[in-house]
Amino acid sequence: xxxxxxxxxxxxxxxxxxxxxxxxxxxxxxxxxxxxxxxxxxxxxxxxxxxxxxxxxxxxxxxxxx
Amino acid sequence: xxxxxxxxxxxxxxxxxxxxxxxxxxxxxxxxxxxxxxxxxxxxxxxxxxxxxxxxxxxxxxxxxxxxxxxxxxxxxxxxxxxxxxxxxxxxxxxxxxxxxxxxxxxxxxxxxxxxxxxxxxxxxxxxxxxxxxxxxxxxxxxxxxxxxxxxxxxxxxxxxxxxxxxxxxxxxxxxxxxxxxxxxxxxxxxxxxxxxxxxxxxxxxxxxxxxxxxxxxxxxxxxxxxxxxxxxxxxxxxxxxxxxxxxxxxxxxxxxxxxxxxxxxxxxxxxxxxxxxxxxxxxxxxxxxxxxxxxxxxxxxxxxxxxxxxxxxxxxxxxxxxxxxxxxxxxxxxxxxxxxxxxxxxxxxxxx
Numbered sequence: 512x513x514x515x516x517x518x519x520x521x522x523x524x525x526x527x528x529x530x531x532x533x534x535x536x537x538x539x540x541x542x543x544x545x546x547x548x549x550x551x552x553x554x555x556x557x558x559x560x561x562x563x564x565x566x567x568x569x570x571x572x573x574x575x576x577x
Numbered sequence: 578x579x580x581x582x583x584x585x586x587x588x589x590x591x592x593x594x595x596x597x598x599x600x601x602x603x604x605x606x607x608x609x610x611x612x613x614x615x616x617x618x619x620x621x622x623x624x625x626x627x628x629x630x631x632x633x634x635x636x637x638x639x640x641x642x643x644x645x646x647x648x649x650x651x652x653x654x655x656x657x658x659x660x661x662x663x664x665x666x667x668x669x670x671x672x673x674x675x676x677x678x679x680x681x682x683x684x685x686x687x688x689x690x691x692x693x694x695x696x697x698x699x700x701x702x703x704x705x706x707x708x709x710x711x712x713x714x715x716x717x718x719x720x721x722x723x724x725x726x727x728x729x730x731x732x733x734x735x736x737x738x739x740x741x742x743x744x745x746x747x748x749x750x751x752x753x754x755x756x757x758x759x760x761x762x763x764x765x766x767x768x769x770x771x772x773x774x775x776x777x778x779x780x781x782x783x784x785x786x787x788x789x790x791x792x793x794x795x796x797x798x799x800x801x802x803x804x805x806x807x808x809x810x811x812x813x814x815x816x817x818x819x820x821x822x823x824x825x826x827x828x829x830x831x832x833x834x835x836x837x838x839x840x841x842x843x844x845x846x847x848x849x850x851x852x853x854x855x856x857x858x859x860x861x862x863x864x865x866x867x868x869x870x871x872x873x874x875x876x877x878x879x880x881x882x883x884x885x886x887x888x889x890x891x892x893x894x895x896x897x898x899x900x901x902x903x904x905x906x907x908x909x910x911x912x913x914x915x916x917x918x919x920x921x922x923x924x925x926x927x928x929x930x
Contacts, residue, residue: 539649542649543648543649543744544684545682546648546649546650546655547684547685547744547745547746548682548683548684548685549676549677549682550718550722550746550747551683551685551714551747552676552679552682552683553658553662553673553676553718554714554716554717554718554747556662556666556672556676557662557665557666557717557718557719558714558715558717560665560666560667560717561717561803565803572832
């Protein structure tokens, strides 16, 4: 191949660069942080639900006992 | 522990139901496991309130999911978690969307991992560990975030414990036992052993596990549960029988009848040990044994464990006379061998099934 053609030949570089890897890692970290925030928000709601159900069950058992 | 009438997930036919171990799954998806889980102290017939005590794969259970693919949680597992809570919660999808679509969610503080200081007493250290676990919170989402296989070598489970600390997410009772072991490793004056409970409520069986601890003639426990009196107990109980009786008494408050108690052996402090935790060295059928007989067996087991520990410690001291390099190799192998030799087959008292 002539040198001119070689210069025009596009680079087939599929290897991620260091910058790409750092960006990927950062994106992954953010994704994890968002998941963690959602998990704790969800856990708060589900904990409250469980507590409500437990209290209403206790009341039910108490009234049955009486 | 989920109650027997918790909402069932009949729409999850695409999920696999697995009762035993999951490591061979080729699917990246989490598996659905039938679990007797811990929730409210008792379940009401209609609203799905749940009962305390929790483990896995047992009757009277409610389906729950397990994340097997690490972090960040992959798509299928994540979506399944949200689908599950949308079914369980009265506000359904609206609740789920409110959280998922929130532009801003408060960042839950990452609790500091407790660090042992020489000036700390053992009880103080246990309180510090328990506070850390409480700060992680009990996991009510219906999806277990860390996969714990009880048959795994201790070294592997310690890696899972490190992951729990790294990811800092809510945990359930079995995860708390593993984490408790990890955080008490090295405190050689403290012995740790699993205590598993099988209870019955309204015709259904429920399972739970805590980490029993023993130090200087006193027993206590670490753990996580939906109910505060089914987890940590102070190092104040003179005998193992007393500690178990305390749990039984707590269960009675929730109208749970204790059916079986399984006591494991002391867990080695060496985090690199290859052998698995011995979860059920002593199995007691509480339904068949009287209270006194149970106490007697538990106290005997406590004495046996202390004697076996003394034997292992003595032999371990002898192996330390090797060169440092040899000791590294020998310590792990010898510790494994010694524990295997001392672990006879589980003692089933009164024809435990």
